Amino acid sequence: xxxxxxxxxxxxxxxxxxxxxxxxxxxxxxxxxxxxxxxxxxxxxxxxxxxxxxxxxxxxxxxxxxxxxxxxxxxxxxxxxxxxxxxxxxxxxxxxxxxxxxxxxxxxxxxxxxxxxxxxxxxxxxxxxxxxxxxxxxxxxx
Ligand code: SF4
Ligand code: SF4
Numbered sequence: 001x002x003x004x005x006x007x008x009x010x011x012x013x014x015x016x017x018x019x020x021x022x023x024x025x026x027x028x029x030x031x032x033x034x035x036x037x038x039x040x041x042x043x044x045x046x047x048x049x050x051x052x053x054x055x056x057x058x059x060x061x062x063x064x065x066x067x068x069x070x071x072x073x074x075x076x077x078x079x080x081x082x083x084x085x086x087x088x089x090x091x092x093x094x095x096x097x098x099x100x101x102x103x104x105x106x107x108x109x110x111x112x113x114x115x116x117x118x119x120x121x122x123x124x125x126x127x128x129x130x131x132x133x134x135x136x137x138x139x140x141x142x
Pocket of ligand 2: 007008009014104108
């Protein structure tokens, strides 16, 4: 059976949405930042990518939208693309975009062979969110 990401959420792992490293914090688009600001979020750091403004959403510890009792996202329907693509992470340095697998994810830690496989096949749903983010970046640059 080909390896496919299946989050064991609620059975073995609820490690999502708790941030200790800045690198792991979500990168959000301007409209996503506005949506989060409307929900009371205030801490963002600007990231420039060409002429496009993106933001690192600074979350210290557990995301305020993560329900500590259930582990579920309270804004699931409108959560940012970075959250939808996890455990795929966008990395932006200057004008370079790269995609990394997050070792903050217990499933990734338990399946390091996923690093060598085609992420489109291993993470089909998350890859869609990633493609949407890349498409938005492409459109914003043209
Ligand atoms: S918005 Fe939702 S999915 Fe994203 S970090 Fe917060 S709780 Fe997790
Ligand atoms: S850290 Fe990975 S395995 Fe754990 S709940 Fe999050 S996505 Fe699922």
